[in-house]
Amino acid sequence: MASEPQPTRGPIPSPAPTAAGPAPTAPASAPGAPAAASSGQVLAHAEDWLALVASVGLKGPVRELAAHSAFCGHQDGVLQLSLPDSFDHxxxxxxxxxxxxxxxxxxxxxxxIRFESARAHAGDTLHARTERERGQRQSEAESAFLSDPVVSRLVQQGATVLTESIRPLDDH
Structure with missing residues (x-):
């Protein structure tokens, strides 16, 4: 009787068949090939993970899982991620x-996929990076708007700028 992995700890088996199979030691890969076959990408750094997550077109809760997961490592077909306890669901x-x-x-x-306990120094997540970039674009948009000569003239004449109404051009 095989025990099932817990959703919060340990490896999650791939969706490959678990019953009868001619090669039980090589799940879903060519004989003699490592789990991350040479035809596949190897994730060496957090940047590789972030680029992969952004490129695979995930949607809904699966995208949220990936976006909030920090890269810890990838070796021998095992992807190690870290997820804050607040996203345990x-x-x-x-x-x-x-x-x-x-x-x-x-x-x-x-x-x-194995989840490690959330590390304070774990790699960047897609969600954190997106929020940081959004904040930077917002700051740049506000600076550009406020430095416009027409806006400056209007402010000198008593106009008030509501900075929360300023949006970067790419945030439509």
């Missing part, structure tokens, strides 16, 4: 399996 078996399946194409095979 995203760590369900179903969502983790959907994420593994979405990553199967770029990585060459569905990875086993």
């Amino acid at each position: 995203l760590r369900s078996d179903g969502l983790v399996r959907q994420l593994a399946q979405a990553l199967a194409g770029p990585l060459g095979a569905p990875p086993q």
Whole structure:
């Protein structure tokens, strides 16, 4: 009797068949090939993870799971991620399996996904990066608007600028 992995700890098996199979030691990969086949991408750094998550076109809760997960490592077909406890509800078996399946194409095979406890110094997440970039674009838009000569003249004449109404051009 095989025990099932818990949704919050340990490896999540790939959606490959678990019953009868001619090669039980090589799940969903060519004989003799590592789990992350040479035809697949290898994630060496957090930047690789962020680029992969942004490129695979995830939607809904699976995207949120990936966006809030920080990269810890990728080796031998095992993808190690860190997820803050506040997003533990995203760590369900179903969502983790959907994420593994979405990553199967770029990585060459569905990875086993393991979650480590959230580390304070864990890598950047897609969500954190997106929020930081959004804040930077907002600051730049406000600076550009306030430095406009027409706006400056209107402010000198008594106009008030509501900075919360200023939006970057790409935020339509």
